[in-house]
Amino acid sequence: MKELVSTDDAPAAVGAYSQAAMTDDLLFTAGQLPLTVDGELLDDESVAVQTRQCLENVEAILASEGLGLEDVLKVSVFLDDIEEFDEMNEAYAEFFDASPPARSAIEVGNVPKGAAIEVEAIATR
Numbered sequence: 001m002k003e004l005v006s007t008d009d010a011p012a013a014v015g016a017y018s019q020a021a022m023t024d025d026l027l028f029t030a031g032q033l034p035l036t037v038d039g040e041l042l043d044d045e046s047v048a049v050q051t052r053q054c055l056e057n058v059e060a061i062l063a064s065e066g067l068g069l070e071d072v073l074k075v076s077v078f079l080d081d082i083e084e085f086d087e088m089n090e091a092y093a094e095f096f097d098a099s100p101p102a103r104s105a106i107e108v109g110n111v112p113k114g115a116a117i118e119v120e121a122i123a124t125r
Contacts, residue, residue: 002021004018004021004022005020005027005064005065006064007060007061007063009063009064010032010037011035011038011039014113017030018030020065022125025124026122026123027065028120028122029120032118032119033057033112033117033118034053034115034117035053035057036053037060041113041115042115043115043116047079047084047087047091047116048088050115051087051088051091051119052094054118055091055092062121067125069096071123071125072096072101072123073102073123074101074103074104074121074122075101075102075104075119075120075121076120076121077092077105078108078111078117078119079105079108079117080117081116082105082107084116088117089105
């Protein structure tokens, strides 16, 4: 059975989607943009700053269900410029140092709202 997940500790959805959905023991976050909880888009900031904000949003969604980054199985990273991979990867590693999850990093034509990055995650309870 699908359960929708929502928290005030992460930015509200900016479209027709939920922050996350859960079924049985799996939680799927929506793609998280570098938006603050107040809705400020950090699109003028570096990829490192944007990466950290995306992952802080993922972390807040997980926490709302009693989960943490250690429960993440898979992360997908969407970059508008793959040349910024190393900068993203360095910031990303700050969140997943001990036992990082599986990850894909993909260059896309555009990221919503003109951001440089979008991050989504799958976690297990």
